[in-house]
Amino acid sequence: MDFFKKHRFGCLIIAAVLYLFVGAMAPFAIYPEISEQTKAMVSTEHFFENTASGDRAMILETGQSAWEERIRLIDKAEKRIVLTTFDMREGQSTEDVLSVILHKADEGVSVKILIDGISVFLRMEGRPVFYALSTHPNVEIKIYNPVNILLPWRLQGRMHDKYMMVDEKAYLLGGRNSFDYFIGNYETENNSLDREVLVYNPGSNGSIKQLETYFDSVWYMGICRLFHDDSRLAAHPRVVEQRKILEERYTCLRENHPELFEDYDYAEVTCPVDGVKLVTNPTGIYAKEPVVFYIISELMKGAGERVDLHTPYIVCNDYMYEKLAEVADDVQNPRMVINSVENGDNIVASSDYLWNKPSVIDIGFDLYEYDGGTSTHGKSIVIDDDIAIVGSYNFDLRSSYMDTEMMLVVKSPGLAAELQSNMDILERDCRHVVDAEKDEVPEHLNVTELPVGQYMIMRLIGLVLKPFRFVI
Incomplete structure (x- = not known):
């Protein structure tokens, strides 16, 4: 007992470390x-059997193709955009994509973005570029399993999904996270090879319905929480400034890449699917x-x-x-x-x-x-x-x-x-x-x-x- 009294602070630190370590590891040991x-x-x-018909598909092999098709698809949205990712970070490609999403939200398109809690905790908190989206009335950003250090048994459960849906007509899905390391052709310290599949269906019987059902099953889980949807935050000077930056970036994208905003026939670049x-x-x-x-x-x-x-x-x-x-x-x-x-x-x-x-x-x-x-x-x-x-x-x-x-x-x-x-x-x-x-x-x-x-x-x-x- 005297030992614990003399080393109370050290014992508390050891106890806290054990609490965090055992709590984080124990749920997954079996x-x-x-x-x-x-x-x-x-x-x-x-x-x-019983899978939808009429889909067509193509592979997105390069970071540049991933960037182009995200902007092209988002620009074609009329009703809804869904973006889900494990990791989103500030960067050039992120601002490009978010600028087009913000523009579509201004036009009345509903936007839902779902991001894993560890990414939000490490990469998004305190960054006005994300608040510029989250405070928009047509945008909802949710966090899958927000980080809570006091509940270590919840820390390891992560959402590793990466996909995007536009209306009922197209989606892309693969291994790319949402930042410059994977998307676009911007100069970065490091980058990575990856690939996705883009699925397009002009009809109403596509496989996107499977993805919609899955998305809803995660979006409405009790462990998902809204990310900074406080309308008062929209008036913060840094958020106002960031929104203006995104609006200007959208204008530059349209001027520098007009081909991405023109009519596009995916039937010509995709192959049929059984x-x-x-x-x-x-x-x-x-x-x-x-x-x-x-x-x-x-x-x-x-x-x-x-x-x-x-x-x-x-x-x-x-x-x-x-x-x-x-x-x-x-x-x-x-x-x-x-x-x-x-x-x-x-x-x-x-x-x-x-x-x-x-x-x-x-x-x-x-x-x-x-x-x-x-x-x-x-x-x-x-x-x-x-x-x-x-x-x-x-x-x-x-x-x-x-x-x-x-x-x-x-x-x-x-x-x-x-x-x-x-x-x-x-x-x-x-x-x-x-x-x-x-x-x-x-x-x-x-x-x-x-x-x-x-x-x-x-x-x-x-x-x-x-x-x-x-x-x-």
């Missing part, structure tokens, strides 16, 4: 299993069944000849290793592309890979590591010659068991060919993993070796995090 109900949902033979199915994780903030992983794995197992899988990194538990090994056993030509340790931008996931590379190799996929110099963030799969899958889901434990995630499964030989072509280009800058110690490196590829110090730090990170891999 992996939920796939239920029989979830298994019954999946039938590869009947997967696309079926679309949206696959999502549960939407709560605590540990989840790995629904997306399970369904995608089952679809891959149903491949006739080929699976080509691109994921930024791979972090598996025993169950995931077993399921992916089943895919490798059932498919003639399974291929997986991930970032190399030298090329990736996620030091935690790369550190884990340093320790678990032999287990990844043992899955049985033909394994390639991307070394193109810019980290790839895309999450995509081509199955045989007719199924293309694009979305937000990384093949890791966090995406499988913790976060909301989504993958759009599209049955379309044309879209599959387009996606495969883009993936093939990426694969030219990959080294082929022969075993844990040996790679086959293309002649044109210069692999940058990790400095010894950085390698040792990453090995240490991977070692320290071994008991906590479930949050990676």
Whole structure:
């Protein structure tokens, strides 16, 4: 007792740290299993039954195309704009997109924006550019699971979805967050490769209805809160100034890029689609069944000849290793592309890979590591010659068991060919993993070796995090 009296302050700090750490980790320490109900949902033979018809689709492969189509689609909005993202930050592309959204809101278009709480906490609070939108009478911005440090058991439940809907006619969905690192062609310190799928349907029976239903199921959750909708904030000088900046930026966009504001026929640049199915994780903030992983794995197992899988990194538990090994056993030509340790931008996931590379190799996929110099963030799969899958889901434990995630499964030989072509280009800058110690490196590829110090730090990170891999 005397010890605690003498070191009361230190003990309080230790108690607070333990409270936060245990509270944040404990809800996710046990992996939920796939239920029989979830298994019954999946039938590869009947997967696309009762899906909408009339959709057309295209791949958005570059940051510039992502920027262009966001502005073009938003400008065409007549009734409604929905934007959902894990991460939104200040920047050139953000102001471009928000300037067009603000203009459409002024015209009477309803705008709903949904953003994960950690991004709001770190990147949006105190930034007038976001208040310029949130205080507009036609704009609602909501926060998924706002950060509350006093409730640490809620801190890890994150929304990782990224998509945008315009009216009933078009949407885009993929892995891109909403800032310069992913969108546009502005000069930044770092950038990342990624991709999305754009789906267009001039009729009224499109797959956008699946996405609308999903959006509503999240938007109206009790854990979602409005972000600074106080009308009094609209009169703040900095918010007034920022609104004027956005209005001027919109004028400049119209002057400098008039082609984005002209009539545009998506039927000419998209390919026909035979079926679309949206696959999502549960939407709560605590540990989840790995629904997306399970369904995608089952679809891959149903491949006739080929699976080509691109994921930024791979972090598996025993169950995931077993399921992916089943895919490798059932498919003639399974291929997986991930970032190399030298090329990736996620030091935690790369550190884990340093320790678990032999287990990844043992899955049985033909394994390639991307070394193109810019980290790839895309999450995509081509199955045989007719199924293309694009979305937000990384093949890791966090995406499988913790976060909301989504993958759009599209049955379309044309879209599959387009996606495969883009993936093939990426694969030219990959080294082929022969075993844990040996790679086959293309002649044109210069692999940058990790400095010894950085390698040792990453090995240490991977070692320290071994008991906590479930949050990676």
